[in-house]
Amino acid sequence: MSPLEPFGARLRRAMDDRGPLSVGIDPHASLLAEWGLNDDVAGLERFSRTVVEAMADRVAVLKPQSAFFERFGSRGVAVLEKAVEEARAAGALVVMDAKRGDIGSTMAAYAESFLHKDAPLFSDALTVSPYLGYGSLKPAVELARENGAGLFVLALTSNPEGGEVQHAVRTEDPGGRNVGATMLAHLAAENAGAQPLGSFGAVVGATLGDLSSYDLAINGPLLAPGIGAQGATAADLPRVFGAAVRNVVPNVSRGVLRHGPDAGALRAAADRFAEEIRAAVTSV
Numbered sequence: 001m002s003p004l005e006p007f008g009a010r011l012r013r014a015m016d017d018r019g020p021l022s023v024g025i026d027p028h029a030s031l032l033a034e035w036g037l038n039d040d041v042a043g044l045e046r047f048s049r050t051v052v053e054a055m056a057d058r059v060a061v062l063k064p065q066s067a068f069f070e071r072f073g074s075r076g077v078a079v080l081e082k083a084v085e086e087a088r089a090a091g092a093l094v095v096m097d098a099k100r101g102d103i104g105s106t107m108a109a110y111a112e113s114f115l116h117k118d119a120p121l122f123s124d125a126l127t128v129s130p131y132l133g134y135g136s137l138k139p140a141v142e143l144a145r146e147n148g149a150g151l152f153v154l155a156l157t158s159n160p161e162g163g164e165v166q167h168a169v170r171t172e173d174p175g176g177r178n179v180g181a182t183m184l185a186h187l188a189a190e191n192a193g194a195q196p197l198g199s200f201g202a203v204v205g206a207t208l209g210d211l212s213s214y215d216l217a218i219n220g221p222l223l224a225p226g227i228g229a230q231g232a233t234a235a236d237l238p239r240v241f242g243a244a245v246r247n248v249v250p251n252v253s254r255g256v257l258r259h260g261p262d263a264g265a266l267r268a269a270a271d272r273f274a275e276e277i278r279a280a281v282t283s284v
């Protein structure tokens with residue numbers, strides 16, 4: 001198989017063709033119950049198949065949350081493998097939300113698990129945690145480049161607790177930047193010169209309010225969770241992201257999934273978010 005076109009180029013095209021919305025595949029136990037499914041592997045399988053079948057031919061990105069599959073052990077991971085394969089076959093890009101991070105030698109193994117084209121869980125991109133130091137992610141950056149995949153590095157997360165780590169200022173940083181800003185700067189360097197968009201993105205929550213003190217121009221995608229259940233709205237996007245909004249991939253998980261199990265209702269909910277996002281982004 002020839003190497004894939006770089007993730008950033010594939011994502012740019014998908015965003016232009018389908019709109020930038022990412023829908024999460026987050027099979028919370030509470031959602032399984034609301035959908036009338038058992039909290040078991042069969043329920044998990046039905047839930048994830050329904051979301052993939054409803055969404056994969058229309059949204060740019062599907063973002064499975066690995067935690068909800070891992071909780072069922074190896075049989076849950078098998079369901080995840082199938083969801084990834086079917087979503088990609090139907091034309092969605094898959095961002096695996098597994099938030100991996102470790103010392104470099106172990107990071108290399110995580111990278112092999114998600115970013116090697118022959119891995120059963122090969123995904124178009126993987127979320128990673130840089131809090132063992134950005135340099136510890138190097139094996140993932142390298143393998144992603146070799147395999148046409150991408151990364152989303154946790155920079156400024158959507159949850160209120162994130163600030164105690166991400167807003168911490170590094171005393172040795174000559175510019176007095178905080179940790180989140182430092183991660184954005186690393187990503188800008190990674191994406192330098194990439195056309196039309198780099199493959200190394202940041203996770204930046206849509207919940208965060210005005211981010212004009214940050215340089216979000218990383219020439220890469222900004223994965224923006226927080227719309228819907230966490231309280232942010234599509235209308236917040238221009239205020240939060242400013243001129244960088246064109247590179248934002250807004251994610252909605254529970255805000256769409258709570259409309260299941262009917263596939264038409266799921267699609268209608270995703271379409272409403274997609275339209276709100278389109279209107280907000282084109283207003284900039």
Ligand SMILES: O=c1ccn([C@@H]2O[C@H](COP(=O)(O)O)[C@@H](O)[C@H]2O)c(=O)[nH]1
Nearest residue numbers: 065157158159225228229230252253254
């Ligand atoms: O900063 C972050 C990083 C990741 N997430 C993940 O996104 C979805 C959000 O789900 P909602 O139901 O739309 O709130 C979920 O998988 C999180 O683990 C995030 O929320 N914030």
